[in-house]
Amino acid sequence: MIDKSILLDNKKFTVGIFDxxxxxxxxxxxxxxxxxxxxxxxxxxxxxxxxQALGYHRTNLTVGAFLCGMLGCLSGFTLAFYMNxxxxxxxxxxxxxxxxxxxxFIPVMFELTILxxxxxxxxxxxxxxxxxxxxxxxxxxxxxxDDHMVLAIDNNExxxxxxxxxxxLLTKEGAIxxxxxxxxxxxxxxxxxxxxxxxxxxxxxxxxx
Amino acid sequence: MGHHSIQEVSxxxxxxxxxxxxIPIVLIVLGxxxxxxxxxxxxxxxxxxxxxxxxxxxxxxxxxxxxxxIAHADDHHNLGHVEDTLKESHDETxxxxxxxxxxxxxxxxxxxxxDHADEHHGPTWMTRVWANLLMNSYYFWLFAVAAxxxxxxxxxxxxxxxxxxxxxxxxxxxxxxxxxxLLIGIIIGAKxxxxxxxxxxxxxxxxxxDAAGYDRILESKSWLLNNTSLFxxxxxxxxxxxxxxxxxxxxxxxxxxxxGLTMFKNSTxxxxxxxxxxAFSFSALSWLIIMSIDAHWYSTMFSVYNFAVSFVTGLSxxxxxxxxxxxxxxxxLVSDEVVHDLGKFMFAFCVFWAYIFLSQWLLIWYTNLPExxxxxxxxxxxxxxxxxxxxxxxxxxxxxxxxxxRNAKRSPIVLLTAASVILIGHWIDMYLxxxxxxxxxxxxxxxxxxxxxxxxxxxxxxxxxxxxxKANLYPINHPYVLESANHDVGP
Numbered sequence: 001m002i003d004k005s006i007l008l009d010n011k012k013f014t015v016g017i018f019d020x021x022x023x024x025x026x027x028x029x030x031x032x033x034x035x036x037x038x039x040x041x042x043x044x045x046x047x048x049x050x051x052q053a054l055g056y057h058r059t060n061l062t063v064g065a066f067l068c069g070m071l072g073c074l075s076g077f078t079l080a081f082y083m084n085x086x087x088x089x090x091x092x093x094x095x096x097x098x099x100x101x102x103x104x105f106i107p108v109m110f111e112l113t114i115l116x117x118x119x120x121x122x123x124x125x126x127x128x129x130x131x132x133x134x135x136x137x138x139x140x141x142x143x144x145x146d147d148h149m150v151l152a153i154d155n156n157e158x159x160x161x162x163x164x165x166x167x168x169l170l171t172k173e174g175a176i177x178x179x180x181x182x183x184x185x186x187x188x189x190x191x192x193x194x195x196x197x198x199x200x201x202x203x204x205x206x207x208x209x
Numbered sequence: 210m211g212h213h214s215i216q217e218v219s220x221x222x223x224x225x226x227x228x229x230x231x232i233p234i235v236l237i238v239l240g241x242x243x244x245x246x247x248x249x250x251x252x253x254x255x256x257x258x259x260x261x262x263x264x265x266x267x268x269x270x271x272x273x274x275x276x277x278x279i280a281h282a283d284d285h286h287n288l289g290h291v292e293d294t295l296k297e298s299h300d301e302t303x304x305x306x307x308x309x310x311x312x313x314x315x316x317x318x319x320x321x322x323x324d325h326a327d328e329h330h331g332p333t334w335m336t337r338v339w340a341n342l343l344m345n346s347y348y349f350w351l352f353a354v355a356a357x358x359x360x361x362x363x364x365x366x367x368x369x370x371x372x373x374x375x376x377x378x379x380x381x382x383x384x385x386x387x388x389x390x391l392l393i394g395i396i397i398g399a400k401x402x403x404x405x406x407x408x409x410x411x412x413x414x415x416x417x418x419d420a421a422g423y424d425r426i427l428e429s430k431s432w433l434l435n436n437t438s439l440f441x442x443x444x445x446x447x448x449x450x451x452x453x454x455x456x457x458x459x460x461x462x463x464x465x466x467x468x469g470l471t472m473f474k475n476s477t478x479x480x481x482x483x484x485x486x487x488a489f490s491f492s493a494l495s496w497l498i499i500m501s502i503d504a505h506w507y508s509t510m511f512s513v514y515n516f517a518v519s520f521v522t523g524l525s526x527x528x529x530x531x532x533x534x535x536x537x538x539x540x541x542l543v544s545d546e547v548v549h550d551l552g553k554f555m556f557a558f559c560v561f562w563a564y565i566f567l568s569q570w571l572l573i574w575y576t577n578l579p580e581x582x583x584x585x586x587x588x589x590x591x592x593x594x595x596x597x598x599x600x601x602x603x604x605x606x607x608x609x610x611x612x613x614x615r616n617a618k619r620s621p622i623v624l625l626t627a628a629s630v631i632l633i634g635h636w637i638d639m640y641l642x643x644x645x646x647x648x649x650x651x652x653x654x655x656x657x658x659x660x661x662x663x664x665x666x667x668x669x670x671x672x673x674x675x676x677x678x679k680a681n682l683y684p685i686n687h688p689y690v691l692e693s694a695n696h697d698v699g700p
Contacts, residue, residue: 048697062615093577103574106567 011184013039014153014163016170017141017177021047024149027173028053031153034169035160042140042150061128065121072116076109138184141177148176155181215542215694218373218683223539225678233671240664247656248338255334255651332648339399340647341658345665346395347498348522348639350388351515352669355523356381357454358487361480364457364473369689370550370696373543376682377530379461381523382454383676384669389447391668396439396498403647406434406504426505434504438497446490453483461684468686491516502646506584510569517565521558521604522635525628528555530673532621532628540682545619546696552618552627556608559631563605587645592652596637603634636662 018024025047031038032053041050084090084104089097092104126132137145144150153159153166161169163180170178356378363371371378400407406427409415414422427434456479464472492512500511508514528551534540573581588597608627617623644652684690 058615066613093575095577103571106571 012155012181013140013179013184014155014166014170015140015177015179015182016151016173016175017143017179018149018151018174019147019176020174021045021050021149023174024151025050025053027151027170027175030169030173031151031166034165036153036166037157037159039152039154039157042144042152044145044147044149047149061121061124064124065117068120068124069113069117071120072113073109075116076112077105079112080105080108138186140182140184151175215691218542218685218690218694220685221539221542221682223534223674223678223682225674229674230671233667233674236667236670237664238667240660240662240667243656243660244664245660247658247660248334250655251337251657252334255337332651333402336402337648337651338657339395339402340643340652341661342395343392343399343403343498344639344643345658345661346388346392347643348636348662349384349665349669350392351519352523352526353382353385353388354450354491355519356527357385357450357457357483358520359523359527360457361453361483361487364477364480365484367477369692370547372687372689372693373540373547373683373696374527374531374551374693375461375684375687376677376680377527377534379458379680380673380677381526381530383458384672385447385454386451387668387672389444389451391665392498393443393447396443400439404434404501404504406430406501407436407439409504410435430504433493433496434501443494443497446494449486449490450483453479453486457483461687462680464684464686465681466686470688473688491519499642502643503584503587505580508569508573508581508584510565510572514562514565514569517558517562518635518638521555521562522632524551524555524558525631527551528624528628529632530677532625534682535621542683542694544694544696546698547693548621548624549615549618549698550696552612552624555624555627555631556612556618559605559608559612563601563609566601566605587649588641591650593641593645596641600634600637600641603630604638607634 016027018027021043024041024043028038028041028050032055038054041047041054043050081099084101085097085099091097095101095104139145140150140152141148151170155163159166167178167180359371360375360378360382362368363375409422409424409427410431412422414420414424416428417423457476460472460476460479495512495515499515500507528548531540531543531548531551535543570585573585587593608631611617611623612627617627640652640654640658683694
């Protein structure tokens with residue numbers, strides 16, 4: 001995935017805003033065919049097959065989850081073994097205090113496996129996607145968190161076709177709004193002047209269908 | 210979805226004739242020949258082994274009555290605390306016996322002694338043959354049971370993803386008829402040999418509290434363990450299942466002729482009824498057929514355990530049939546997504562089986578009551594010890610670690626391997642369910658067992674493939690067929 005702190009790099013984007021996920025997906029495919037490098041897409045909900053169309057590889061989160069599970073399983077075993085056998089051996093149900101009571105460790109191991117996997121996955125996911133509480137998202141359109149989808153193309157990148165052609169293509173693909181040079185903004189850092197711009201987006205629109 | 214999608218499901222047929230038809234028949238015959246050779250081997254070796262055991266043990270008459278745990282506690286000491294407790298319980302019961310306590314276990318053991326003295330001569334080679342037949346017929350019968358349950362669950366849950374596999378399930382459940390006939394035939398033929406409660410209820414002590422061999426535990430179970438159950442209840446249940454299965458199949462075939470929701474709604478109703486009936490009847494059947502082999506022992510998890518075995522093996526068989534059809538170039542419309550989901554189901558029910566296994570084992574292990582631990586003590590000693598752990602490895606550990614990976618659930622080779630491991634693992638599971646209580650220490654996996662399995666496999670394959678060839682491979686007019694064809698679980 002791409003670093004979402006796009007504001008920090010002072011980048012300018014060619015932006016197409018869609019209100020239909022099928023149109024967005026089709027636009028991505030068309031642009032990819034023409035050899036355009038797409039920076040990223042921002043959607044308020046998961047769009048099926050968009051990741052394949054953008055050429056992203058599958059997440060490694062599952063591997064992380066497995067490792068977390070293993071860690072949890074081992075922790076559970078260590079915990080139960082250390083407490084029941086090494087540190088404070090207790091006779092429970094007339095059973096010996098050694099590894100032969102492994103059966104009684106299983107519930108602990110099982111629960112800790114689940115706990116570590118669940119927490120590990122949530123923490124890894126939040127860390128990787130920077131969904132940390134308090135952080136304000138860098139936005140290209142205010143409605144990208146509501147009902148609009150944003151297709152962003154980095155203007156600094158070499159493209160196979162000219163910028164005008166890209167804008168024309170985006171319009172043709174059914175973007176409700178196309179902007180050839182747009183900066184990301186962040187509500188936590190925006191000045192009064194910027195805020196006015198955001199609240200009154202008509203001034204930044206280059207074209208409306 | 211706005212992109213590539215299947216708008217219509219094609220008519221596709223599976224052909225089952227000529228050479229393909231010959232292979233199962235050859236397997237049936239080959240298996241039968243192997244089984245006969247195997248049983249003759251067993252017969253010839255039996256007397257030698259039996260004689261040897263008798264001279265060695267001298268007075269241990271329990272040796273040949275494996276239903277009673279005290280026989281085993283005598284000669285094995287490698288079980289750790291479980292066995293220790295068992296030994297204690299054994300000593301205790303011995304003490305009770307001498308002081309004439311009117312304790313339940315004393316009665317049970319006294320019964321064993323008396324019973325053995327007059328008519329019960331322990332397992333003969335025929336016991337092994339019958340036990341082996343029961344094991345294999347039950348094992349293959351479970352596949353069919355799982356298939357019909359799967360159809361019903363899909364209807365009731367309004368599930369769409371597996372509709373493309375519906376004809377496979379229907380074909381698999383077609384074995385229910387012949388499987389039930391074989392199973393019931395074998396149960397009735399084997400009842401005197403395998404079920405010691407049948408022998409008990411024929412003995413003069415039955416129903417007579419003052420008699421020497423009176424067995425309070427068995428008497429308390431007489432409401433279920435009786436001839437009426439064997440001769441009427443089992444056939445009644447299986448006939449109801451077969452009728453519902455026929456109704457569902459008839460609806461399914463009728464649906465191919467005309468579109469609409471009529472058949473779907475009707476099948477949903479029948480499926481709901483089936484599941485309700487199935488929950489009770491399958492439990493009772495698993496107690497009657499399998500748990501009553503160890504008639505003194507009981508476990509409330511047992512029927513769930515049998516269901517878990519049934520479902521996970523049924524799913525594995527479904528996967529094998531699906532992959533077989535895919536290899537032969539059929540069922541190309543079944544996408545990787547559906548295969549992936551079936552793989553997930555296999556994975557999930559491996560874990561479910563392990564969960565149920567642990568639930569049963571954990572409680573018995575913790576409470577440590579002699580009359581309960583005897584079941585596992587029998588299985589954790591001698592020749593069964595290795596198989597016990599092999600079973601756990603093949604049914605849980607190996608499939609769990611392999612099927613966890615996403616790519617594994619999308620690779621036909623890995624899926625086939627996993628399904629085979631699960632199937633062989635649960636064959637061993639069945640072996641562990643039935644053999645310790647019937648054949649005891651004389652059990653083994655030889656030509657007899659393998660031959661019988663091959664033979665049953667032949668019958669199963671023939672029935673299923675024949676049924677598969679009789680209809681379209683896809684239920685073309687099922688309301689969810691396009692949903693299944695375009696099934697997508699995302700990245």
